[in-house]
Amino acid sequence: MHADLIAALTAIVGEGHVLTGHATAEYATDWRQRLQGQALCVVRPGSTDEVAQVVRACAAAGVSIVPQGGNTGLVEGSVPDGSGRQVVLSLRRMHAVRAIDPDNLTITVEAGCVLQNVQALVQEAGFLFPLSLGAEGSCTLGGNLATNAGGTQVVRYGNTRDLCLGLEVVTADGQVWDGLLGLRKDNTGYDLRHLFIGSEGTLGVITAASMRMVPQPAAQLTAWTAVPSLDAANALLALAHQHLASALTGFELMNQQALALVDLHYPHLRVPLWQQGPFCVLLEASDSESEAHARTLFERLLELAMEKELVLDAVIAESVQQAHDLWHIRESITLAQAAEGVNVKHDISLPISRIPAFVAETDAALHALLPGIRLVNFGHLGDGNLHYNAQAPEDMEARAFVADHEECIGEVVYRNVHRFGGSISAEHGIGSLKREKLPHYKSPVAMQLMQRIKSALDPQNLLNPGRVLVGPRTDP
Amino acid sequence: MHADLIAALTAIVGEGHVLTGHATAEYATDWRQRLQGQALCVVRPGSTDEVAQVVRACAAAGVSIVPQGGNTGLVEGSVPDGSGRQVVLSLRRMHAVRAIDPDNLTITVEAGCVLQNVQALVQEAGFLFPLSLGAEGSCTLGGNLATNAGGTQVVRYGNTRDLCLGLEVVTADGQVWDGLLGLRKDNTGYDLRHLFIGSEGTLGVITAASMRMVPQPAAQLTAWTAVPSLDAANALLALAHQHLASALTGFELMNQQALALVDLHYPHLRVPLWQQGPFCVLLEASDSESEAHARTLFERLLELAMEKELVLDAVIAESVQQAHDLWHIRESITLAQAAEGVNVKHDISLPISRIPAFVAETDAALHALLPGIRLVNFGHLGDGNLHYNAQAPEDMEARAFVADHEECIGEVVYRNVHRFGGSISAEHGIGSLKREKLPHYKSPVAMQLMQRIKSALDPQNLLNPGRVLVGPRTDP
Numbered sequence: 046m047h048a049d050l051i052a053a054l055t056a057i058v059g060e061g062h063v064l065t066g067h068a069t070a071e072y073a074t075d076w077r078q079r080l081q082g083q084a085l086c087v088v089r090p091g092s093t094d095e096v097a098q099v100v101r102a103c104a105a106a107g108v109s110i111v112p113q114g115g116n117t118g119l120v121e122g123s124v125p126d127g128s129g130r131q132v133v134l135s136l137r138r139m140h141a142v143r144a145i146d147p148d149n150l151t152i153t154v155e156a157g158c159v160l161q162n163v164q165a166l167v168q169e170a171g172f173l174f175p176l177s178l179g180a181e182g183s184c185t186l187g188g189n190l191a192t193n194a195g196g197t198q199v200v201r202y203g204n205t206r207d208l209c210l211g212l213e214v215v216t217a218d219g220q221v222w223d224g225l226l227g228l229r230k231d232n233t234g235y236d237l238r239h240l241f242i243g244s245e246g247t248l249g250v251i252t253a254a255s256m257r258m259v260p261q262p263a264a265q266l267t268a269w270t271a272v273p274s275l276d277a278a279n280a281l282l283a284l285a286h287q288h289l290a291s292a293l294t295g296f297e298l299m300n301q302q303a304l305a306l307v308d309l310h311y312p313h314l315r316v317p318l319w320q321q322g323p324f325c326v327l328l329e330a331s332d333s334e335s336e337a338h339a340r341t342l343f344e345r346l347l348e349l350a351m352e353k354e355l356v357l358d359a360v361i362a363e364s365v366q367q368a369h370d371l372w373h374i375r376e377s378i379t380l381a382q383a384a385e386g387v388n389v390k391h392d393i394s395l396p397i398s399r400i401p402a403f404v405a406e407t408d409a410a411l412h413a414l415l416p417g418i419r420l421v422n423f424g425h426l427g428d429g430n431l432h433y434n435a436q437a438p439e440d441m442e443a444r445a446f447v448a449d450h451e452e453c454i455g456e457v458v459y460r461n462v463h464r465f466g467g468s469i470s471a472e473h474g475i476g477s478l479k480r481e482k483l484p485h486y487k488s489p490v491a492m493q494l495m496q497r498i499k500s501a502l503d504p505q506n507l508l509n510p511g512r513v514l515v516g517p518r519t520d521p
Numbered sequence: 522m523h524a525d526l527i528a529a530l531t532a533i534v535g536e537g538h539v540l541t542g543h544a545t546a547e548y549a550t551d552w553r554q555r556l557q558g559q560a561l562c563v564v565r566p567g568s569t570d571e572v573a574q575v576v577r578a579c580a581a582a583g584v585s586i587v588p589q590g591g592n593t594g595l596v597e598g599s600v601p602d603g604s605g606r607q608v609v610l611s612l613r614r615m616h617a618v619r620a621i622d623p624d625n626l627t628i629t630v631e632a633g634c635v636l637q638n639v640q641a642l643v644q645e646a647g648f649l650f651p652l653s654l655g656a657e658g659s660c661t662l663g664g665n666l667a668t669n670a671g672g673t674q675v676v677r678y679g680n681t682r683d684l685c686l687g688l689e690v691v692t693a694d695g696q697v698w699d700g701l702l703g704l705r706k707d708n709t710g711y712d713l714r715h716l717f718i719g720s721e722g723t724l725g726v727i728t729a730a731s732m733r734m735v736p737q738p739a740a741q742l743t744a745w746t747a748v749p750s751l752d753a754a755n756a757l758l759a760l761a762h763q764h765l766a767s768a769l770t771g772f773e774l775m776n777q778q779a780l781a782l783v784d785l786h787y788p789h790l791r792v793p794l795w796q797q798g799p800f801c802v803l804l805e806a807s808d809s810e811s812e813a814h815a816r817t818l819f820e821r822l823l824e825l826a827m828e829k830e831l832v833l834d835a836v837i838a839e840s841v842q843q844a845h846d847l848w849h850i851r852e853s854i855t856l857a858q859a860a861e862g863v864n865v866k867h868d869i870s871l872p873i874s875r876i877p878a879f880v881a882e883t884d885a886a887l888h889a890l891l892p893g894i895r896l897v898n899f900g901h902l903g904d905g906n907l908h909y910n911a912q913a914p915e916d917m918e919a920r921a922f923v924a925d926h927e928e929c930i931g932e933v934v935y936r937n938v939h940r941f942g943g944s945i946s947a948e949h950g951i952g953s954l955k956r957e958k959l960p961h962y963k964s965p966v967a968m969q970l971m972q973r974i975k976s977a978l979d980p981q982n983l984l985n986p987g988r989v990l991v992g993p994r995t996d997p
Contacts, residue, residue: 148755148874149905150762193708204706206715207683222966229904230680230870230947232669232719233955233963234989235971239682239715243708260763279624286626287736290809291767333766334818342810394706398624428705429625468707475709487709490698494978495711501977502970513710 047085050106054088054132057098062089062138072133075124076117082125087133093213093221093252096134100250101219103132109507110134112246114157114188117180119392122245122476122512123188134250136187143253145170151210151227153255156187163256172258175202179376187251193243195472200427201294201331202259204472206242211255214241217248217503227255240498245474246509248502262331266339267368268347270359271322275401277355278326278426282397284355285328288346292339295329296427297375303423306381306436307374314374322357326426327375378423382434386443388421389435389451393462394471397429403465410457411435415450430471433458459486475513484515523561526582530564530608533574538565538614548609551600552593558601563609569689569697569728572610576726577695579608585983586610588722590633590664593656595868598721598952598988599664610726612663619729621646627686627703629731632663639732648734651678655852663727669719671948676903677770677807678735680948682718687731690717693724693979703731716974721950722985724978738807741770742815743844744823746835747798751877753831754802754902758873760831761804764822768815771805772903773851779899782857782912783850790850798833802902803851854899858910862919864897865911865927869938870947873905879941886933887911891926906947909934935962951989960991
């Protein structure tokens with residue numbers, strides 16, 4: 046029977062675009078290499094119509110589908126389970142640009158286009174595509190949409206969903222919904238676009254999207270500050286909102302432990318100011334006028350912040366290279382953590398006002414749980430999004446630390462996240478990694494509504510089953 | 522049996538909060554006074570728990586519910602049908618502020634709070650709530666959310682949905698979903714918030730919301746320009762995006778016919794520049810620095826636009842009063858139209874780039890259909906949203922014009938909207954007014970998905986039945 050399906054899929058997408066055996070390995074292993082699944086096959090359609098045919102063929106065979114873009118997700122949501130009975134539907138061949146419309150400030154592009162290529166295409170057209178994240182060289186726009194990716198410019202431009210005006214989606218029964226309208230206002234019924242965005246391939250397969258382009262800023266400026274406390278960091282954020290308004294495009298927090306690891310493993314990066322306070326904040330301003338204007342605003346903001354004792358010390362990058370170097374330090378935290386040894390990661394969000402209390406209480410609880418634990422706390426403070434990670438005490442072996450304490454640390458963190466009105470997944474999604482945890486922290490009413498929507502749009506449970514929601518598994 | 526239900530509802534909300542007979546009339550008549558329905562009763566709960574009890578009581582009795590806020594909608598979506606068998610659920614008693622959180626830039630408020638009061642509360646807290654529309658003195662936040670209201674500042678701040686971070690909703694089976702998280706990032710499953718927003722009370726009853734507040738601008742400046750064509754208006758918009766960036770908070774288009782009517786009926790308003798070109802554009806800049814800064818930017822923009830021959834002439838308001846007067850002219854178009862006689866209205870949106878061609882072709886088609894027809898075209902060009910209205914030829918009686926030609930004019934307009942990739946309802950919604958038209962212009966796949974969602978979340982079809990989607994009616 047599987048041979049019949051493979052033959053049917055081959056007839057749809059052509060010889061060479063149905064992979065089996067060893068060729069499927071890279072599609073069946075997740076980005077963090079924690080999960081090695083096994084695919085019945087990988088099918089690589091070249092058009093929306095082929096995607097629809099593939100979905101219909103799988104539905105007819107009762108075989109479930111795992112949609113996949115760049116396979117850079119962090120929650121084990123885009124690889125098949127170990128049953129060998131799931132088809133991976135790779136969108137990577139679909140990377141055409143359907144349209145660029147400068148007067149409407151939109152680009153319409155297929156789901157398999159790599160994010161960096163979308164950025165480049167938009168730049169060539171004279172605009173900015175303001176979605177930017179670590180995996181941008183590999184991840185695809187379809188994956189960004191399926192997981193509602195965040196990144197470093199959310200404080201100004203929002204998450205992926207906020208950049209999307211329309212979608213084309215293949216439904217679970219293999220129909221094509223053409224919702225590729227490039228409209229800023231459309232109140233004709235339920236917002237299907239927002240329902241598919243962030244649903245991690247469990248409700249439909251996104252095949253193309255109309256995305257916003259924004260004007261390129263005339264200048265970008267980056268500053269690095271040491272701050273005396275999280276309360277001060279919050280007050281600095283409020284001041285930056287007030288003085289820079291929409292010119293504020295980045296507001297990144299890093300605690301001393303995070304920067305100490307960067308300094309330890311990459312001393313050539315010369316981390317500024319990290320010993321001067323418990324936290325540093327990186328600020329970015331994108332100005333529509335000129336660098337001189339941006340600099341004046343920035344200097345005024347930082348002077349005021351120093352007067353108010355919100356900032357202990359600050360440097361403003363003097364060149365594009367310096368700005369790049371400062372961002373590079375911020376982006377090296379993850380690597381420095383890895384160099385120090387395996388660790389425990391959490392991608393959480395909170396109301397910004399509650400972050401100081403959350404961090405104080407959670408830090409204390411974890412230090413009580415495991416004296417010497419090193420808490421590496423950094424993230425997008427402007428969005429209330431922390432990467433609140435934990436490294437082994439210096440005298441503990443890293444693998445043992447993770448094996449013995451990951452569950453317990455996670456429970457402390459998530460319990461406090463829940464208590465302070467936060468989210469256990471700010472920007473990475475649920476996938477299969479957090480699906481068992483979700484019901485503990487999300488309201489039963491919300492879980493029930495989600496389950497009803499899943500059943501309504503995918504009654505056979507064929508699309509990425511067992512991701513987001515705990516569903517019937519195909520594992521034997 | 523209805524007496525039993527009324528007794529049950531009275532037991533829930535208390536004597537005096539269940540209205541019957543004459544007292545229900547204002548709740549049963551729509552804003553434009555085109556529809557006079559009849560309610561079984563009006564029930565006015567005072568808390569979320571009471572709303573949930575009311576929904577459960579109605580569900581048990583098999584009686585459908587029409588949720589209502591300020592009842593200012595324009596598509597006959599918030600009044601009962603004529604059967605006398607629907608309960609109007611008025612949220613107006615629920616107007617408490619649950620929380621204002623300056624550090625998180627959020628306000629959490631109940632659904633029945635009048636929009637103007639939300640604006641005032643946020644202003645008192647030192648911030649701006651940037652949703653603004655004609656009915657703001659009467660409409661409620663819950664109604665704004667249920668219909669995803671737009672208004673005049675969408676070009677900068679988005680529609681109501683873009684200002685909402687979380688909701689509290691009573692579901693069709695009378696459960697309470699507490700989704701009042703004030704988070705900017707939350708990727709824990711399907712976005713229920715966006716599904717309820719804009720669903721016009723057909724999927725759940727919104728009882729409270731967490732909304733964004735934004736910093737107050739330091740200065741606002743308004744300019745009025747005459748432009749030679751729609752292409753020039755579009756080019757001016759692009760230039761304004763580039764030079765003002767996020768400081769651009771308003772970009773309103775008005776054609777000569779619209780301004781001629783204002784000049785005719787309200788000559789004391791002294792409409793500027795309207796005879797100098799086929800269109801005028803009102804621009805608003807909200808500056809985070811100072812009025813002087815805003816003026817410099819504005820003057821530079823307008824000089825450049827005049828060099829490029831995008832603008833024929835321009836005035837910049839010299840005072841807050843002058844700015845107010847210019848906006849008042851823009852807002853008087855609807856009244857001037859009414860003073861001229863009943864007319865045919867369309868609330869449409871299009872990709873901004875296609876507006877010039879759409880208007881040229883649709884103007885021509887309507888002039889061919891009915892020589893002498895006066896097309897009153899104005900709206901939020903920055904969002905691609907036109908109020909493309911038609912007034913009787915000067916020698917035709919207005920009522921006869923509407924009675925004889927409304928359908929046919931609508932068909933021409935909507936057919937072209939569809940052909941140019943637009944929407945037949947940009948900001949007003951579908952209600953019952955456009956529910957029969959919707960399937961002609963929306964894809965069958967989208968209609969089917971919407972129907973499935975409705976059945977999944979409201980299987981008894983108790984919440985605002987027959988609005989948005991054509992459903993079983995309760996009319997005899």
